[in-house]
Amino acid sequence: MYVKTSLMCAIALSVAACDTIDVRDTSEQATASFTDTLTITTSTELRLVGINGSVVAAGDAPDGLVQIVGTRRVRSESIADARERLADIEVTIEEIGAVVAVTTTHRREPNGRAYEVDYTIFVPPSFGVDITQANGTVSVARIQSAVVIDNTNGAVDALTNGDLDIAVANGAIEADATVPSGGTINLASVNGEVSLAIPTNTSAVFAAAIVNGTIELDNLQLDEQTITANEVNGRLGAGNGTITLRVTNGGIRAIGR
Numbered sequence: 120m121y122v123k124t125s126l127m128c129a130i131a132l133s134v135a136a137c138d139t140i141d142v143r144d145t146s147e148q149a150t151a152s153f154t155d156t157l158t159i160t161t162s163t164e165l166r167l168v169g170i171n172g173s174v175v176a177a178g179d180a181p182d183g184l185v186q187i188v189g190t191r192r193v194r195s196e197s198i199a200d201a202r203e204r205l206a207d208i209e210v211t212i213e214e215i216g217a218v219v220a221v222t223t224t225h226r227r228e229p230n231g232r233a234y235e236v237d238y239t240i241f242v243p244p245s246f247g248v249d250i251t252q253a254n255g256t257v258s259v260a261r262i263q264s265a266v267v268i269d270n271t272n273g274a275v276d277a278l279t280n281g282d283l284d285i286a287v288a289n290g291a292i293e294a295d296a297t298v299p300s301g302g303t304i305n306l307a308s309v310n311g312e313v314s315l316a317i318p319t320n321t322s323a324v325f326a327a328a329i330v331n332g333t334i335e336l337d338n339l340q341l342d343e344q345t346i347t348a349n350e351v352n353g354r355l356g357a358g359n360g361t362i363t364l365r366v367t368n369g370g371i372r373a374i375g376r
Contacts, residue, residue: 120139123299123373125241126332129255129326130145132241133177134255135180135286136158138154142307143316146173146194146196147194147195147196147197147200147201147333148192148193148194148195148198148201149192149195149198149201149204150191150192150205150233150250150308151189151190151191151205152189152190152191153187153188153189153190153191154186154187154188154189154260154346155187155209156184156185156214157184157185157186157187157212157214157218157219158188159183159184159185159214159219160183161216161217161346162185162214162216162218162219162246162266163216163217163246163247163261163329164219164243164245164247164249164264165218165219165221165240165247165249165250166218166219166220166221166241166249166250167220167221167222167238167248167249167250167251167252168220168221168222168223168251168254169223169236169238169251169252169255170223170224170225170234170235170236170252170253170254171233171234171235171236171253171254171255172190172192172235172236172238172254172255172269173213173237173238173255173256173257173258174237174238174240174250174252174255174257174258175238175239175240175257175258175259175260176238176239176240176242176248176250176258176259176260176262176307177239177240177241177242177259177260177261177262178243178244178245178246178260178261178262178263179241179244179261179308180241180242180243180300181243181308181330182239182243182245183243184243185240185241185242185243185246186240186241187212187221187240188238188241188343189210189236189237189238189239189241190236190237191208191210191235191236192202192233192234192235192236192237193205193207193208193232193233193234193235194233194235195232195233195348200232201232201309203278203330204227204229204232204234206226207225207227207229207234208223208224208225208234209223209224209225209226209228209234210222210223210236210237211224216256219242220245220259221238221240221295222225222330223236230237234253237255242262244260244261244262244264245263246253246264246267247262247265247267248262248263248265248266248267248268248280249266249267250263250267250268250269250270251269251270252269252270252271252273253270253271253272253327254271254272254273255270255272255273255293256274256290257270257273257274257275257276258275258276258277259275259276259277259279259331259341260277260278260279261278262277262279262280262281263279263280263281264281264282265281265282265283265284265288266279266282266283266284266285266304267284267323267358268279268284268285268287269285269286270283270285270287270288270290271287271288271289272290272350273287273289273290274287274290274291274292274293275290275291275292275293275294275298276286276294277292277293277294277295278294278295278296279294279296279297280294280296280297280299281297281302282302282304283296283303283304283305283306284302284303284304284305285305285307286305286307287307287308287309287311288308288309288310289309289310289311290308290310290311291308291311291313291314291349291369292306292307292308292311292312292313293310293314294306294314294315294316295315295316295317295376296315296316296317297317297318298317298322298323298360298362299342299360300322300359300360301359302359302361303359303360303362303363303374304317304323304362304363306359306363306364306365306367307363307364307366308365308366308367308369309366310367310368310369311368311369312366312367312369312370312371312372313364313366313368313369313370313371313372314371314373315326315362315364315372315374316370316373316375316376317339317355317362317373317374317375317376318375318376319338319339319340319341319375319376320356321355321356321360321362322352322355322356322357322358322359322360323354323355323358323359323360323361323362323373324353324356324358324360324361324362325338325341325351325352325353325354325362326350326351326352326361326362326363326364327350327351327352327363327365327371328349328350328351328364328365328366329349329350329365329366329367329369329370329371330349330366330367330368331368331369332366332368332369332371333370333371334350334371334372335352335370335371335372335373336351336372336374337371337372337373337374337375337376338374338375338376339343339355339370339373339374340355340375341353341354341355342354342355
């Protein structure tokens with residue numbers, strides 16, 4: 120099945136000479152909101168590619184429905200320019216087979232303007248979630264399937280009950296997760312703290328490594344442990360799953376709840 124919904128009208132715009140002039144003041148802004156609700160039959164995963172803005176994905180939708188609520192935003196030196204440039208931001212929503220794909224693009228170079236799209240997306244809790252974002256915060260909650268998040272700049276928080284893979288270049292990661300039997304949790308930040316809360320009866324092989332920072336375990340029984348200045352390794356429970364935490368600059372904290 121292939122369903123495509125475009126949230127932007129095709130507008131033919133000539134590129135004037137002024138389009139190449141850099142904007143140095145972004146104190147004015149224009150926004151446009153949108154909502155799209157999909158009735159789904161075969162999709163089991165949300166896949167979002169963003170650029171700038173905040174992303175919230177929550178497993179609060181009933182089975183068979185996905186709702187996408189968003190705001191396009193342009194910041195520029197004048198409201199008139201910002202309003203004109205709103206047409207440059209394109210959000211495309213496609214249902215292709217098992218995937219609901221949401222893609223953000225812009226049709227012209229911003230030349231100093233700020234192009235942003237904020238998303239709040241409601242999916243069934245059984246949905247997998249895959250989010251790629253350049254700049255902005257990402258929050259995922261009440262998802263019971265696999266979650267993958269790749270964020271360049273911005274904090275990430277997650278409340279999940281399934282496999283979890285989060286990579287951040289600049290920003291903190293805060294996760295409250297339950298590792299499924301044989302499942303994996305991978306959290307990595309180049310510059311930022313990583314905090315993970317898990318049940319005290321978690322069963323997983325545990326590995327935490329830092330370059331500059333500290334590693335702290337609280338209320339967790341780690342067996343067969345090996346500890347160095349930069350690594351903590353061991354086994355939680357029977358070791359049925361895998362937990363890997365990595366930080367270059369920052370600290371790691373794993374907490375039993």
